Amino acid sequence: MLTYLLFALVVGSVYALLAQSLMLSWGLAGLVNLGLAGFFAVGAYASAMLVAWGHAPVLLGPLAAMAAAGVAGLVVCFSTLRLRDDYLAIVTLGFAEVVRLVASNEVWLTGGTDGISGIPGFLRRESGMAFHLGTLALALLAVAAVYLLQRRLLRSPWGRALRSVREDETVAAVAGKNVVRFKAQAFALAAAIAGLAGALYGHYTSYVAPDQFQPLITIYIFLAVTAGGNARPAGAVVGAYLLVGFLEATRFAAEWLPELSALQRASLREMLVGLGLVVVLSLRPDGLLPERSQKAPSR
């Protein structure tokens, strides 16, 4: 039972990282990333390949994951940053599909649908409870580090400029801000955070495969971020843990419906998540913790 709880908390922390990634690109910069699952996958695979196959030290994995996902983010957003926002939505959605396609088919590179197994953990897996506790501590550390970074960025001139780009690109451009560069930086940084989440996830579960990176994950994180508040780092984190609580609760609730098949219960749960997102978007678009309006810096 305790292991189960720790597992849920680690997954919650992974989701909290993904939620902060989405908060940065969507909440702060107004760039909708519908391919979050794709960047999550790129990070997980990059780290797994380097450590499991390249026998690199395990701590290099997350760095490689962030670099790979960040570069992927730059490539993906590059062609659309000068266009209407909906083009980025289409391209990112396609990106996640293509990542899964390549991961399933290029067996020499990714192990195909079998994925990569036996990925070393950050701690020795044989140590049992200590492994779970230690990984949780590392995951919480990562969440806290990204949280502090985001808080810092939000208050910095860079964060202010980014929000001005979100509110009105033309005004920001007239004020002398390089709109495309700000957007590209925010999107790549957000993608790198999603990559970090992927690395944590892969090293914890010891296994990555294309099936783990369904578009569903993206919807989960959108729900977490809108429920928590999409322009506050704390909102994103709270939303992610609430989401995991909700997902685990539905697992138990499903036992009240024994006449349904496992497939039907799973689809019922996904319907609830989708409906939940639409309801939250229409009733409380600012989430539990809405964005604080900032005072102009005094001179």
Place this chain on the structure above:
Amino acid sequence: MPEDVLQGWLQALLNGVVSGSLLALPALGFSAIFAVLRFPNFAVGALATAGAYAAWVVNARLGLPVGAGVAAAFLVAALVGVLLEAAALERLGRGGALMKAIGSLAMAMVLENALRFAFGNDLQAFDLPLARDMLLGPVRIGPQQINNFLVAIAVMAALWAFLALTPLGRSMRAVADNPDLARLKGVNPRRIALITVAAGAGLCGVGGTLIGLDTAIDPLLGGRVLLSVFAAAVLGGLGSIPGAVAGAFVIGIAEEFTVLALSPSYRMAVGFVVILAVLTVRPAGLLGSRAA
């Protein structure tokens, strides 16, 4: 050039034209909804699947002819599309086009899982008479392929007639061109929006059915072609009706030639590559006018 290579190319070209005609219907639906409602409706794939299941129930369970199934697909998909718009997406519109886009993706997930809940994950086939492929010179074609192609062309012709010849079609084009001007002229934009969604979703439903007739149906039917549909619409120019048709044929043919050169699983990647290339080089697409 060796003869069998040429034959392979001709066959790919023919298959590409047929699959392009099937892609054209959801691409038209997507582009029409984008033109009038100004947001990318990511539920088009799920709507296509819903239409395909409606047709399958009518054909395989109720035992009615496939033609009745196609009509049912149009009606059911149109109804579901309007319900999604009126019950969920419309109120998200206040938050901007992107909110509606995200909402449509969430509703697509709900719809896909509702179908999975009702029908399971198994492949389902239509009740069709067995027929042998015909040889047309060096290439072969199935009678079902010919039927699907003709139905797709007929639906496109009907849509063209509707847009060009009826007052409703003219109002639709007016709202797409300039919503404020259309309102001044007494056009009710909400009514036009809902009619556009009905027609667009109906087209997706028919497209999904034809794809299902070509292969088989399962809950992921629409999701699998989603990227090709987007690519067709973006290539033609988002919001352009003739562009969506031209784009669909190009994508259909490009996909068949890719299958010839690479593994068939990369069919979907063609769409993504085309989208990136078009947006980098000519964002307005082949026949579109606005991108920024």
